[in-house]
Amino acid sequence: MAIVRMKRLRILALEKDRSQLLDLLQRLGCVQIESQSAKIGDPEWGGLMGRSETALEETKAKASAVKNALEALSKYAGIKESMVKKLFTARPEMTLTELQKENFLSEMQTGAEEIIERSRRITELSAERGRTEARLAAFLPWRELDVPLDYQGSKVLSFCPGICPAAADTGELQRILREESSAAEAFLVSKTDTESYIAVLYHPGAEEETMNLLKSFGFSRMDFKDVSGTADQNIDLLRVKLREMEEEQEAAKAGLADYAPRVNDLRQALDALTVKIQREEAAERVAVCGSAFYLEGWAPEKVIPALEKILSRYEYAYESHAPEPGEEPPVLLQSSGRLKKMVESLSMVTGMYALPKYDNIDPNPLIAPFYILFFGMMYADVAYGLILAALGFLVTRKSHPKGMMGQAFRLMQYCGLSAVFFGFLFGGFFSDIVSVVGQTFFGASDAAGNPTWVFPTLWINPMDSENNGPMTVLVFSMVLGAIQIVAGMIIKMVIMIRDGHPVAAVLEVVPWWCFFVSIALTMLVGGAHWIVGGLVLLVLTQGYAKKGIVKKLFGGVTKLYDITSYLSDVLSYSRLMALGLAGGVIGSVFNKLGAMPATIPVAGPVIFLIIFIAGHSFNFAINIIGTYVHAARLQYIEYFSKFYDSPGEPFKPLQAATKYVDIVERGDTPQKA
Amino acid sequence: MEFLGFLNSGWILAMLGASLAVGLACVGSAKGTGLVGEAASGLISEDNSKFGSLLVLQVIPGTQGLYGFVVWFVATLMKIPQLQEQSGGITLDQGAAIFAACLPIAIAGMLSAIAQGRVAAAGVSIIAKKPEAQGNSFVMCIVVEFYAIISFLASLLMLFSINPA
Numbered sequence: 001m002a003i004v005r006m007k008r009l010r011i012l013a014l015e016k017d018r019s020q021l022l023d024l025l026q027r028l029g030c031v032q033i034e035s036q037s038a039k040i041g042d043p044e045w046g047g048l049m050g051r052s053e054t055a056l057e058e059t060k061a062k063a064s065a066v067k068n069a070l071e072a073l074s075k076y077a078g079i080k081e082s083m084v085k086k087l088f089t090a091r092p093e094m095t096l097t098e099l100q101k102e103n104f105l106s107e108m109q110t111g112a113e114e115i116i117e118r119s120r121r122i123t124e125l126s127a128e129r130g131r132t133e134a135r136l137a138a139f140l141p142w143r144e145l146d147v148p149l150d151y152q153g154s155k156v157l158s159f160c161p162g163i164c165p166a167a168a169d170t171g172e173l174q175r176i177l178r179e180e181s182s183a184a185e186a187f188l189v190s191k192t193d194t195e196s197y198i199a200v201l202y203h204p205g206a207e208e209e210t211m212n213l214l215k216s217f218g219f220s221r222m223d224f225k226d227v228s229g230t231a232d233q234n235i236d237l238l239r240v241k242l243r244e245m246e247e248e249q250e251a252a253k254a255g256l257a258d259y260a261p262r263v264n265d266l267r268q269a270l271d272a273l274t275v276k277i278q279r280e281e282a283a284e285r286v287a288v289c290g291s292a293f294y295l296e297g298w299a300p301e302k303v304i305p306a307l308e309k310i311l312s313r314y315e316y317a318y319e320s321h322a323p324e325p326g327e328e329p330p331v332l333l334q335s336s337g338r339l340k341k342m343v344e345s346l347s348m349v350t351g352m353y354a355l356p357k358y359d360n361i362d363p364n365p366l367i368a369p370f371y372i373l374f375f376g377m378m379y380a381d382v383a384y385g386l387i388l389a390a391l392g393f394l395v396t397r398k399s400h401p402k403g404m405m406g407q408a409f410r411l412m413q414y415c416g417l418s419a420v421f422f423g424f425l426f427g428g429f430f431s432d433i434v435s436v437v438g439q440t441f442f443g444a445s446d447a448a449g450n451p452t453w454v455f456p457t458l459w460i461n462p463m464d465s466e467n468n469g470p471m472t473v474l475v476f477s478m479v480l481g482a483i484q485i486v487a488g489m490i491i492k493m494v495i496m497i498r499d500g501h502p503v504a505a506v507l508e509v510v511p512w513w514c515f516f517v518s519i520a521l522t523m524l525v526g527g528a529h530w531i532v533g534g535l536v537l538l539v540l541t542q543g544y545a546k547k548g549i550v551k552k553l554f555g556g557v558t559k560l561y562d563i564t565s566y567l568s569d570v571l572s573y574s575r576l577m578a579l580g581l582a583g584g585v586i587g588s589v590f591n592k593l594g595a596m597p598a599t600i601p602v603a604g605p606v607i608f609l610i611i612f613i614a615g616h617s618f619n620f621a622i623n624i625i626g627t628y629v630h631a632a633r634l635q636y637i638e639y640f641s642k643f644y645d646s647p648g649e650p651f652k653p654l655q656a657a658t659k660y661v662d663i664v665e666r667g668d669t670p671q672k673a
Numbered sequence: 674m675e676f677l678g679f680l681n682s683g684w685i686l687a688m689l690g691a692s693l694a695v696g697l698a699c700v701g702s703a704k705g706t707g708l709v710g711e712a713a714s715g716l717i718s719e720d721n722s723k724f725g726s727l728l729v730l731q732v733i734p735g736t737q738g739l740y741g742f743v744v745w746f747v748a749t750l751m752k753i754p755q756l757q758e759q760s761g762g763i764t765l766d767q768g769a770a771i772f773a774a775c776l777p778i779a780i781a782g783m784l785s786a787i788a789q790g791r792v793a794a795a796g797v798s799i800i801a802k803k804p805e806a807q808g809n810s811f812v813m814c815i816v817v818e819f820y821a822i823i824s825f826l827a828s829l830l831m832l833f834s835i836n837p838a
Contacts, residue, residue, distance in 0.1 A: 083725070352808055465833040575819060578826045582740070585829060589743045592750075622736055625729070626822075629815035 002362045005301040005322075006329035006651070012317040015293050018052070018283065022654070024310045026279050027096055027665075029655035030303040032330055034296050036287035049289035056280040062109060063273035069112035070266055072119035077257040088398045092268070093664045096656055099272045108262075108269035115259055118252050125249045129242060136238040141190045141197040142231035149224040149231060158204050161189075161222045164196045168217040173198070176213055184210040267660040275656045282654040298330050298651070323358070331355045331648035333362050342414055343368050348407035353636045354647035361495055363644060367635045370484050372411075374634055376418025377477070378579040378627040381428040381587070382455075384620050389416025400662065426473075426580070427457025430616055431587030440595040441605070462581050463588070473577045481573025481638065485566070486513070488642030495643055504544070511541040512566070535560065569638045575630050583623045590615030683768015684753070690772030691748040693779040694828065698741025701783030705734025705790025712794035716801045726800055726807050730793045733814045737778075737786035740825035744778045747832050759837040767835060774831035781824035789817040 009031065013021055025031045039045045073079045142149065142161065153159045164170065170188050177184045177200070184202035191197070198219065202210040227234060286295045299307055304320055311318055323329045333350070335343040346364040349371055350356075356363060379385060392412030395401060401409055423429065438444030438453025445451050462473040489509045496505035518534030521527075542562075543555025594611035598604040640646075656663050713727040748771055756763050763771075796810030 352812070465830070470830055470833075575822070578819075578822050581829075582822050582825055585747075586739065586743055589746050593746070622732070625733070625811060626815055626818060629812050630819065632812070633816070 004332040004334050006298045007301050007320045009297050009299050009320050011295040014315050015291050017314045018293050022279050026654050030299055030653050032298045032653045033282045033285045035285040049287040052283055052286050052288045054280045054283040059276050059280055066112045066270045069115040072115050076253045077260050079263050087395045090399050091662045093662045118256050122252050125245050129245050132242055139231045139234050145189045148229050150228050158202050160200045162219050165218050166194050170196050173217045181210050271658040271660050329358045330651035331358055332651035345407040345410040349632050355650050357645045357648045360645040371631050372414045372418045374631040375415040375627055376422045377576050379419035380422035380426045380580045382420050382423030383430045385416045385419030385423055389413045425459040427455050427461045429455040431584050433591050436591040436595050440598045477573045477576035478570050481570050484639055488639045492643035507541050507544045511537050587619050683763040683765045686768035687753055687771035690775030691745045694775035695741040695745035697779040698782030699738040701786030702735045702738030705786035706731050708790035709793040712797040730796050733793055734786045734790040737782040737821045741778050741782050744828045752832050770835045774828050777824035778828040782821055785821040789814055
């Protein structure tokens with residue numbers, strides 16, 4: 001249960017073995033490779049070594065092609081990844097060798113390109129359909145005009161289609177043309193909210209005067225270039241074209257649907273490419289010098305033998321040593337023993353804050369009991385807890401989620417059980433559903449109107465203000481808080497003693513405890529001398545690190561300010577009671593709401609059931625978020641501030657991280673070789 | 674209390690308090706969820722795969738409205754009928770006490786929902802740019818939630834403590 005001891009690695013091996021060696025390191029999954037680009041950039045080193053050549057860009061392009069193909073399939077062939085299904089189905093298992101079969105990959109590459117080609121055609125057709133529809137819309141106003149739009153007129157007749165703003169008075173325009181011009185006539189073809197569409201016929205000799213008259217009405221000529229035939233003919237033509245395009249698009253979509261059965265293969269290919277990208281990225285980080293390459297990084301102490309075994313197959317020069325002062329090793333938290341899985345699931349909580357520094361302490365086992373306890377107390381409901389635990393158990397069992405997800409679902413089980421425990425203590429089962437159902441449907445209440453069906457409350461109901469429930473739970477919360485704070489101080493003391501500062505450790509922590517005891521004595525026994533003694537002790541000891549009597553005393557006085565922070569720390573634990581009570585009250589209000597219309601025959605119970613399900617689903621979900629965050633916050637702010645030193649750099653080994661398949665070891669891994 | 678003597682009973686004060694609790698808290702929640710909705714729509718127009726996490730962000734400032742509603746429920750449908758039944762009406766003192774008890778969630782509920790809505794709306798851009806950090810955006814919203822919860826609880830405990838004369 002600790003921060004894993006790391007060793008610094010330097011390896012020099014032959015360039016021709018590089019890809020094989022990196023492949024083996026990836027399978028081992030325990031070596032973090034550091035980038036050498038700073039060294040290559042350094043003029044002193046730069047002459048000796050250079051960047052390695054990799055196929056990273058090419059692989060990334062391939063991966064993005066497969067990704068695009070998958071996106072196209074989900075868009076046009078309706079293949080969606082259902083979240084629920086993903087949670088409850090196991091991913092296929094395969095070894096890295098199986099995953100990375102060359103011919104499978106190239107086949108998938110071709111498939112992906114076909115899919116992309118088709119989806120590109122679909123997009124093109126969409127754009128073209130849009131353009132065609134716009135053209136068609138331009139012809140629509142001219143539908144009534146049975147003159148071909150490209151009609152050029154004759155020696156004695158000119159034809160000119162055009163538009164006026166709708167505000168222009170077209171009747172007036174027609175009248176003026178007829179009366180004032182020598183030979184012109186205007187016809188209103190159609191009118192919309194914004195424009196009037198007008199066809200004008202005139203004698204070529206009267207062109208100028210006609211145009212001048214028209215201009216005063218805001219008339220502008222329309223040119224139908226490259227158009228022949230009437231508007232109606234054009235419209236028909238474009239409609240046929242549109243239909244054809246639509247059919248082609250449908251056909252292309254149907255064609256894409258044929259690829260649907262291969263979606264899992266494509267996902268697998270994407271995983272294979274991702275694994276390759278991870279390897280190529282590692283390759284980018286090594287330096288090449290002639291026919292050799294140089295790799296520098298970190299590996300956990302205990303995998304060094306396995307690593308040496310791999311290396312021994314090749315020509316190499318190698319050294320490993322414990323971290324030197326000034327070097328900041330990456331942090332990997334690992335637990336052992338029977339509670340390993342439980343403790344490691346807390347990595348999720350730790351990870352959201354920050355990892356500890358390499359020489360600090362693994363916080364997972366230290367927060368595990370508190371986090372799970374606090375979560376349970378805030379979530380306190382037997383039914384909710386059982387559902388939560390069952391959900392966590394089923395998902396873990398079915399789909400073996402990895403990483404953060406895996407930790408989350410495992411943690412859910414413990415937190416759920418803890419909520420069940422507190423649910424019994426506080427008597428919560430869907431809040432007070434037992435009493436409400438009893439009263440509403442079975443008349444289970446006594447003469448005073450109190451329910452006779454009651455879910456067993458083993459300790460106290462925090463909502464029962466007559467029996468001082470809220471106060472009792474509030475005090476209990478703060479007592480739990482005080483315990484956690486003292487635990488944090490003990491841990492601080494242990495760390496300081498471990499690091500060789502026993503005197504400082506005692507001076508930092510013990511006077512505070514004396515002070516806390518002095519407060520308790522003043523309150524319980526009475527007499528201000530207790531608390532004054534405690535204060536004096538703090539002033540005398542808390543400036544110990546300063547030089548000179550005056551500075552020491554002054555430092556002690558300023559440290560008195562920390563009293564407020566301890567006070568606010570303890571008060572902060574009131575949220576244990578607050579969140580638990582809020583969830584309980586909201587649940588019970590949903591129950592009572594549902595019970596109101598329950599007297600209506602038939603419909604009543606149905607409404608009750610609907611409100612019950614909707615209300616409790618909402619309460620269940622919103623409380624998970626709140627409880628998760630507040631339980632974590634108590635660790636981060638109140639607990640970690642006592643001993644935790646962060647942030648540490650997370651250990652990022654070269655490994656095969658996949659999304660759609662689970663990598664299993666079937667004897668082809670170096671560890672067992 | 675004399676200056677309120679024109680009121681014959683505390684009933685009207687009690688009702689007023691209850692309506693403020695639910696009304697103001699709902700105004701805050703509407704404003705808060707609205708802010709998030711606006712911010713989220715922009716992101717959804719580009720990438721609707723994030724709808725799930727955005728929805729979670731959007732409902733977070735909605736809880737204050739619920740707290741206000743619960744306080745209203747407890748006041749009008751539990752406490753007031755209980756007092757009326759046990760002492761045949763609501764005295765001016767009781768009414769004023771119910772009014773006062775409703776104030777924490779009315780004020781803090783409304784303002785915290787708006788403040789939380791702002792945080793959540795800013796969280797939308799976290800989800801847009803750095804989806805892996807979406808957990809952190811929830812955390813920052815929930816920090817605001819705490820103040821709504823304690824005011825909710827203050828209202829509730831005050832309501833529960835009002836006893837028949």
